[in-house]
Amino acid sequence: MPDASGGGRPAPDPRPIGAGYCMDGKLILEARDVSKRFGGATALDGVSLGVERGRILGLAGENGAGKSTLIKILCGVHRADSGSLELDGRPYRPRGPEDAERRGLSVFHQEIPVCPHLSIAANVFLGPFMPRRGLGPDWRRMNEECRGLYRDLLGEEIDPSRLVGDCTAAETQLALLVRVLSRNASLVVLDEPTTALTPPEVERLFAILRRLRDRGVSFVFVSHMLEELTSLSDRIAVLRDGRLVGELAEGEFDSRRLSSLIAGRAVEGGSPRSAPPPGEPFLEARGIGNGRSFSGLSFSLRAGGILGVAGLAGSGRSDLARSLFGSPPLSEGVLAIDGAARSLRSPADAIALGIGFVPEDRKADGLFHKLDVKLNLCMAGLERFSGGIALREDRLRREAEAAAAAVRVKMAGPDAAIGSLSGGNQQKVLIARWLALRPRLIVMSEPTRGVDVGAKQEILEMILGLSAEGCAFIIASSEIEELLALSDEILVLNRGRRAAILPRAEATKESVLLAATT
Amino acid sequence: MGNANASRGGVAAFKRLFGFRDFGVVAAALLIAAFFSLTSPVFLTAYNFFNLLRQTAGLGIVAMAMTVLIVSGEFDLSVGAIYAVTGVVTGLATKSLGLNIWLSAVLGLSSAMLLGLLNGLLVTLTKINSFIATLATQMVYRGIAMVLSQGQPVSNFDEDPFYSILGRSEVFGLVPVQILWLLASGLVLFAALHRTTFGVRVYASGDNRDAAELAGIKTARVKRACFLVTAAAAGLASLVSLGYLKTVTPTQGTNLELEAIAAAVIGGTSMSGGIGSIVGTFIGTFIMAEVRTGLVLLGTDAYVQDAFVGLVIALAVIVNVKVSGRKAI
Numbered sequence: 001m002p003d004a005s006g007g008g009r010p011a012p013d014p015r016p017i018g019a020g021y022c023m024d025g026k027l028i029l030e031a032r033d034v035s036k037r038f039g040g041a042t043a044l045d046g047v048s049l050g051v052e053r054g055r056i057l058g059l060a061g062e063n064g065a066g067k068s069t070l071i072k073i074l075c076g077v078h079r080a081d082s083g084s085l086e087l088d089g090r091p092y093r094p095r096g097p098e099d100a101e102r103r104g105l106s107v108f109h110q111e112i113p114v115c116p117h118l119s120i121a122a123n124v125f126l127g128p129f130m131p132r133r134g135l136g137p138d139w140r141r142m143n144e145e146c147r148g149l150y151r152d153l154l155g156e157e158i159d160p161s162r163l164v165g166d167c168t169a170a171e172t173q174l175a176l177l178v179r180v181l182s183r184n185a186s187l188v189v190l191d192e193p194t195t196a197l198t199p200p201e202v203e204r205l206f207a208i209l210r211r212l213r214d215r216g217v218s219f220v221f222v223s224h225m226l227e228e229l230t231s232l233s234d235r236i237a238v239l240r241d242g243r244l245v246g247e248l249a250e251g252e253f254d255s256r257r258l259s260s261l262i263a264g265r266a267v268e269g270g271s272p273r274s275a276p277p278p279g280e281p282f283l284e285a286r287g288i289g290n291g292r293s294f295s296g297l298s299f300s301l302r303a304g305g306i307l308g309v310a311g312l313a314g315s316g317r318s319d320l321a322r323s324l325f326g327s328p329p330l331s332e333g334v335l336a337i338d339g340a341a342r343s344l345r346s347p348a349d350a351i352a353l354g355i356g357f358v359p360e361d362r363k364a365d366g367l368f369h370k371l372d373v374k375l376n377l378c379m380a381g382l383e384r385f386s387g388g389i390a391l392r393e394d395r396l397r398r399e400a401e402a403a404a405a406a407v408r409v410k411m412a413g414p415d416a417a418i419g420s421l422s423g424g425n426q427q428k429v430l431i432a433r434w435l436a437l438r439p440r441l442i443v444m445s446e447p448t449r450g451v452d453v454g455a456k457q458e459i460l461e462m463i464l465g466l467s468a469e470g471c472a473f474i475i476a477s478s479e480i481e482e483l484l485a486l487s488d489e490i491l492v493l494n495r496g497r498r499a500a501i502l503p504r505a506e507a508t509k510e511s512v513l514l515a516a517t518t
Numbered sequence: 519m520g521n522a523n524a525s526r527g528g529v530a531a532f533k534r535l536f537g538f539r540d541f542g543v544v545a546a547a548l549l550i551a552a553f554f555s556l557t558s559p560v561f562l563t564a565y566n567f568f569n570l571l572r573q574t575a576g577l578g579i580v581a582m583a584m585t586v587l588i589v590s591g592e593f594d595l596s597v598g599a600i601y602a603v604t605g606v607v608t609g610l611a612t613k614s615l616g617l618n619i620w621l622s623a624v625l626g627l628s629s630a631m632l633l634g635l636l637n638g639l640l641v642t643l644t645k646i647n648s649f650i651a652t653l654a655t656q657m658v659y660r661g662i663a664m665v666l667s668q669g670q671p672v673s674n675f676d677e678d679p680f681y682s683i684l685g686r687s688e689v690f691g692l693v694p695v696q697i698l699w700l701l702a703s704g705l706v707l708f709a710a711l712h713r714t715t716f717g718v719r720v721y722a723s724g725d726n727r728d729a730a731e732l733a734g735i736k737t738a739r740v741k742r743a744c745f746l747v748t749a750a751a752a753g754l755a756s757l758v759s760l761g762y763l764k765t766v767t768p769t770q771g772t773n774l775e776l777e778a779i780a781a782a783v784i785g786g787t788s789m790s791g792g793i794g795s796i797v798g799t800f801i802g803t804f805i806m807a808e809v810r811t812g813l814v815l816l817g818t819d820a821y822v823q824d825a826f827v828g829l830v831i832a833l834a835v836i837v838n839v840k841v842s843g844r845k846a847i
Contacts, residue, residue: 351734368725370792379733386715
């Protein structure tokens, strides 16, 4: 990192970062024929690829395709069984993440390690090189240098004394980006950096990444979102079953081609959903609100109907989904089911009325990480397993096996740890949890977040199949394509208010976006 | 993934083969027993074995109940004080009020459960961390025991079959009756935690409270029930002690909570909730007792024993983490 202290320098006049590399198309990282086996399973099979200096390489692939293994080899968590790596023209065999960082390669994970009770500046400088005055840290100098780094690297003005715990996920990420760049990172691996970000935050992050790229920093960008990959990358490499199955140069980007490379087959673009089901609505919401993030919402739903809920982050989309499950309860308006007004004071009330819920944050609000797959499958409506006092374990096992088979959960067995399942299969478990209760309505938030392309398609098909059997859905999602593929109607929220309710025929990506953002 | 998973899979298969998950603790208990059997000829005798279990019965009852509470994601530092209150209330009821000892015992047990209910309400209604909440109630409850008894022991009770049934008889002239109370409590708690839907709710509440709520489990209710169970166990343990000693003191049960937590941890219970078993804690209690007894037989003094038990706790946790492949206890 060239001199960044003082910080008086304004944003323009970009100088190269990372020891002043010129962008000569040379490779900063080159992997040749890298293979890795775990026991009997081949995770990587002769992968060769290169990252050009000052470029962004997109890395695509389903869960289990070998992306994580490759990343772990790059940052030294795993060692390759065979093949070679070169960083900056020199052989590269990192002994661990610290060693990799010393060589100029940093990895961003999905879970970001920060100290939430320390300021942005302290998080940026944390470590042996923290500026000191006497025995204590030199806060003034740190704040100044931090402000300078933000201005120089990101072109942004910030208050470096804010606590990281008060920052949004996006701001936290930027702090870590500044942190690694200030330590001479010349290649940054971004492992799904956008999962916790809203669309405007993603745009902002991308603008910053492009700016850094133009100044010579190289990136490997891993994402499930095809639009993100095509919009940010200079080149996209696709892994499948541990092999490199294709590389697309910038002119060749095409979502359909990319998704067929990833999945190994062409994924349907359109939706098989036909006309909405006939019949009278069984659920009616009249002017409902939670007294905080949304209010005055009215809509109705027929048996087997699918209502999509769109809106930007903070529009009340996620809160509406939770409140329809009584967690926390609605505070305004009337929710009528079969013509009778119902108050859902807790999830237990909602379940008693035949409502199921699949939360947005699978890890935090859905899964029991220390319990096995069968208990995770059967956790809702446990009463049905108590014959008198004793737990009917035979029945629990039988139902778990049936539920797993019904949604095609790939697992070693009902006693497997839930953590051994892929994201897509975990999501299927959370949906299957409700099926034995024969719900009339399942409320879902972000039904395919963090799920690979193949599993995503399966989950969408599952939702359509269940709705054909009469189960209604309310689906809150930030992915408009997904809502368009599923919904009979889309309720668009804007700052907690109903901006539009678009029937299937009128809903397009443009009309939804327009209603959500104006 | 990979090698780590393969070996973990091997351990899992092994555990399934033997039908229970507490293999590590049992192996440790057997190893320690083997060591002391070699160093002391008296160690491996029926007399020593029963004596060891008799001494540890009260702790075992409390520790196993505490395991249920810890699995639910809470714990209770006031069990020692509840143990004292139960004894003092029972003793005073029969001694000062002249009530029948059985009726007094019911009164004592009820007061224990009332205090457990208070713990549960305090923790679930205010959402205070149970460490802080029960640290506070521990002092309050100990104070109650002191005030009621004016700091004096209560003894010289009238003769009654109560004492032999709770703590003084030997079944078949061989097995001290405390051991039966220990085993009976163990069976009841085992069934409750491992063989009922209530048990599943306990595990779910401790593993991921938010997810449990969203699955329709009323976690506050589950946790309150666990506080109640723990307090009732402290009450029962106190009555067993009263039966054996025929005396109660307001200071009895000091540090009982820490020993109970230690036994649970040695037995593989996770302090963050969601992991633990009754069999594990039973063996954990047994390990603590066999280390103490073994050291006595070796002729070491009492201070050294405490230090050794501390070492055993640390060792047990390290081994458990390694064997189970878990991140932390």
